[in-house]
Amino acid sequence: MGLAKRIIPCLDVDNGRVVKGVQFVDIRDAGDPVEVAKRYDEQGADEITFLDITASSDNRDTIVHVVEQVAGQVFIPLTVGGGIRTVDDIRRMLNAGADKVGINTAAVHRPEFVREAAEKFGSQCIVVSIDAKCVSGEGEPKKWEIFTHGGRKGTGLDAIEWAIKMVEYGAGEILLTSMDRDGTRDGFDIALTSAICDAVDVPVIASGGVGNLDHLADGIIKGKADAVLAASIFHFGDHTVGEAKAHMASRGIEVRRMAAKPAE
Amino acid sequence: MTKLAVIDYGMGNLHSVSKALEHVADTGVTINVTADPETILSADKVLFPGVGAIRDCMSELHRLELSEVVKECAKTKPFLGVCLGMQALLDSSEENNGIDCLGIIPGTVRHFVHGMKDDDGEKLKIPHMGWNEIFQMTPHPLWKDIEDGSRFYFVHSYYVELAKPDFIAGSTNYGGPFTSALARENVFAMQCHPEKSQHAGLQLLKNFISWDGSV
DSSP, rough: OOOOOOOEEEEEETTEEEESSSOOTTTTTTTTTTHHHHHHHHHHHHOEEEOOOOOOOOGGGGHHHHHHHHHOOOOOOOOEESSSHHHHHHHHHHHHOSSSSEEEEHHHHOTTHHHHHHHHHGGGGGEEEEEEOOOOOTTTOOOOEEEEEETEEEEEEEEHHHHHHHHHHHHEEEEEEEEETTTSSSSSHHHHHHHHHHHSOOOOEEEOOOOOOHHHHHHHTTOOOOOEEESSSHHTTSOHHHHHHHHHTTTTOOOOOOOOOOOO | OOOOOOOOOSSSHHHHHHHHHHHHTTTTTTEEEOOOHHHHHHHSSEOOOOSSSHHHHHHHHHHOOOOOHHHHHHHSOOOEETTTHHHSSSEEEEEGOOOOOOOOSEEEEEEEEOBOOTTTTTTTOSSSEEEOOOEEEEOGGGGGTOTTEEEEEEEESEEESSGGGEEEEEEEEESSSSEEEEETTTEEEEEOOGSSHHHHHHHHHHHHHHHOOOO
16 A cells, blocks of 8 residues: 555636536535535545646636635645746745646746756745647657647747656656547547656646546556646546546555544 | 744744644634744744755755744744654755754755655656655654554755754655654654645644643
């Protein structure tokens, strides 16, 4: 026995509200990130990730308030991604109660930002998000490229080389999303996941494409990921985090069983 | 009224620690996040947190004139070191090419070896990040109502190696066993983050709040 593999529900937050339709029937306000985060915490989520998709910079502070509120009630690690561009952005999130921040586009624009962030705050709180797309043709050796802008803009950067570079620069963890699979419910891109996991020494979170519980287990067993991130499979009430853990355990994966609540 | 001081020396985010303490503390407890030596020395109990690199940790402690304050508190008060706040208690650390620490507990802080494998031959990542089991090596008031082998949240690349096994309170496996909690008289320290370890972590903080420092 040893370190458990992690399950991380991801919430997209726009102007302080959960979007991408969380559909719990018995929750008072499924748009309230605090309510939703509490629910996932109760289900046994090992961490929670917030992706801030607020477009207007005027409303950037809304995510800070969300993190503050969640951090006062949910005592598991919290990661915030989306719009993290400066050392000040990171400081604000950590001060609000986030444990890690996800850096994506800003790293592509200026890789040194990752180094500065890691030196300032420690690698343990710097997650580099990698959005990758397969660019090799049929029959060719597999090759993936880094994309930005929701998969619309290619960068010419090779995903594996980029992951290695980001770790050298101080990334403490990689959040790897397959842009080919994101939203498809066809399962993780296993070849991509295992290629990145083989290439780096830091933990890798697999993301993009989860449609059923076997996909989660496959990400760990075949993809060799350290953690799996999913959104819709949990939001739409298809499965609870607890069910996902039970299924992963049935396939021989070590997962965290929740401890008893402290007595009042 | 119990006064609990959380030592604020600029190393990492203390919001989580104080929020978690507030969550489990009853009304008779005041929690003070502070760098003021007087406030810390007059507190009934002290939590010594820390995130980041040991060189910055030690230089901030010295700059804020808190090194002696921490040593003094560790002599008498119920004292809980967390993460870097555990490592700083040792004699020295390998991090940043070797740094002298507070020397309160004999031993050194070492880096996990790259290329470690688990029982199935899979490579073990560094940092050690996630939920791992703590096996209780000695009975202790801070383990009250916490099941042996409960999982806590870890994130670290360095670990404590005690000079003598006498003070091992908890052990965790990562490429072999390492000391994840230590205890000596009124001092308890752990490598994991109880403030991020959900129920088990909150129970430990609750136990710390009601601990009188005796074992």
